[in-house]
Amino acid sequence: MPVRPRETVSMFTRDGIQLDADVYRPQGEGSYPVLLMRQPYGRAIASTVVYAHPRWYAAQGYIVVIQDVRGRGTSKGSFYPFRHEVEDGFDAVNWAAALPGSNGVVGMYGFSYQGMTQLYAASTRPSALKAICPAMLPYDLYADAAYPGGAFAFYNNLSWALQLETEGARLRGDANAYQALLKAARNLPLYDPIPLKPGVLQQYAPQSYYFDWLEHSEPDEYWRKLSPRLEVVDLPMLHIAGWFDSYLSGSLRLYKEMSARSQNPQYLIIGPWIHLPWGRKVGALDFGPEAVSPIDRLQVRWFDQFLKGKDTGILQEPPVRLFEMGSNRWRGFDAWPTPEPKAFYLHSTGLAALSEAEGSLRPEPSPTQQSDTFVHDPWRPVPALGGHLVQPAGPQERSALDCRTDVLTYTTPPLQAELVLVGDIAVEVYAEADSPSFDLCAVLSVVRPDGQVYNFSQGYCRLRDPQPGTPILIPCQPTCIRIPCGHALRLSLSAACFPAYPVNTGTGMREERLIEARILTITLHSGGETSSRLHLPMA
Structure with missing residues (x-):
């Protein structure tokens, strides 16, 4: 269906911080469910490195909201990764549910940080949130992102810190910091006297969360407070992962936890993909046409099932769908396979x-x-x-x-x-x-x-x-x-x-x-x- 021109709207959190979002609406009359994505990279990107553009989702009969999290894009406040996403996520879901044209039902989608914002919002159990599609995320921030195997994930963590701090310098108009951090991001400083503490971050981003991650090298209270808590959460979840994704352990940790106790459907799909993009050519190999991402259409079926009440047939399909490398085909399973080793x-x-x-x-x-x-x-x-x-x-x-x-x-x-x-x-x-x-x-x-x-x-x-x-x-x-x-x-x-x-x-x-x-x-x-x-x- 036709889609209206994008509009930018704002909301205010419980502590008075303005958060900005782009909203994409179907042209037709009537009310629609809302799909919400909350992300820290500039809302115009809208995770189109792996997903269809929000206009495509809006054309499927959804109001699509892409929001800058606190302190990123044009949203106000100070950004610290993950720290404010519980309360802000709850407020954002309730605000999105009350938008003009909304039928009061919300789903969330997104990968990586945008996958985590779904979990933080879900942890507060807002009544409007009915289904989510968390993809490629570090559920346990210590074990799945910062210190997998007990060793600091140097390349990933340094790259991400420099990306975030470079954008932070741009947002505050600090040209010197921006240029220095951008240069470091494009040619990682791997050989400083203390390699894990590169001088460029110490000089231009001394308050970075990155140094907190280094300081907390054991799974202590810092990580317990920062990671999402889902003990009382029970939602339909479509879990999306990749065999070569850096956060595969996190996606599987979440899926195994939820499938063991959830009363709602928990579906899992794992492709042959890296973190991004999700296509047939991965690394040096071509996994064939079946490896082309089916995720956009699959997510619409998921949301049609749980937000619109349509029988899409998805619940009659195997709940675990794995891409078998070598034969380069998809296989269905009733549960995560646990053969005797x-x-x-x-x-x-x-x-x-x-x-x-x-x-x-x-x-x-x-x-x-x-x-x-x-x-x-x-x-x-x-x-x-x-x-x-x-x-x-x-x-x-x-x-x-x-x-x-x-x-x-x-x-x-x-x-x-x-x-x-x-x-x-x-x-x-x-x-x-x-x-x-x-x-x-x-x-x-x-x-x-x-x-x-x-x-x-x-x-x-x-x-x-x-x-x-x-x-x-x-x-x-x-x-x-x-x-x-x-x-x-x-x-x-x-x-x-x-x-x-x-x-x-x-x-x-x-x-x-x-x-x-x-x-x-x-x-x-x-x-x-x-x-x-x-x-x-x-x-």
Whole structure:
């Protein structure tokens, strides 16, 4: 249906702060449900990096409201990520429900920060809010955004802080700060004396939330107060995620929590996508026409079902829809798959760091202990390549990286039958180092017959004074993948993934300085009583 010209309207929060929004209305007479998005990046963008423009949604029979959160865009007040979104979200939902032409029913959509604003608003249980579509979000801000695996997500967090602070400088008209922060955002300052505290942020944004995130390096009260609390919330939710998204753990954490207790439908869809965009070409691979985002039409069906009361047929479809990489098709499930994990054990000649032929993955453990020793040099840390926490993200060809002598590789023989993995993955290893602290990065890849290697899952952990002989568990990104006959599965282990995570200096100190970084010697054990293994969700 035709859509009226965009109009800009304002509301006032309970403490008198003006929040501005763009409103898109259908041309026709009558009343309509409202779709609300609350975001911090300038409302004209309206998350069109992944979604259809708000005019398209309005043409489907909705009043669409795209609002600048407090202190962003043209909204007044001071911005601190997530801090004001509970009260402001509640006020915004009630205001949107009372707009002229509204029928009093509200739904919310959006990804990343815009996904989180849905949860904060929902936590207050405004009566007008009937359904939401949270996408790609860090539900637990500590574990899913700031410190996944106990290590600071350096690249993501620094990039985001510089983006927010650059825009903050522009909004307050500080040209010097804007230029300095913009330059840093386009060429990340990764090598300052204290890498996690770049001088440009200390000089031009000393009050940034970023320094609070650094200060609270453990899951303390700060994070408990900042993360959304949904214990008493029960709404229909369409959960949207991507296999290579940086916040896949958060989306799944939310889905699993809600599906375990909710009386309302909880649907989950996971595509092969990175954080943005959501298309068929992800990283270095083309996942085919079925990987083109179906999300816009799916969201309209969801909202038609729960805001308009239409029978769209969506409730007769499987509630879990996963894109299977390899076959490049969608598969439906009645619930999140939880197959009994199958162990693949690490075997080695002791030279798994020197040649891909020296380490193997087998379904049975070795009766005798074997060890692989490698050296982590902070001067040349193993670089991040693809995955979910750096750009360019997604699957990348990493055969050259696996040839490094500070990367251990363990590979199955060419598969005699196709291997289907659906669900959660974990790596369990026995390792030790000559320092109080060290990191371990695990990457799972498919090895093609021509020798090309493409990653599909990754995990990371930071260890401080680990007890010798105690297994180390590295949770990895869940997956849904079909590996063909003749291909092989590989596990690569290293002590760095820079700059996705900062280089571990090995000192065990909270504030790590580059000048203090040590060369680390790390030994990984397999076989016997120290049977390091890979836990796979074989379907």
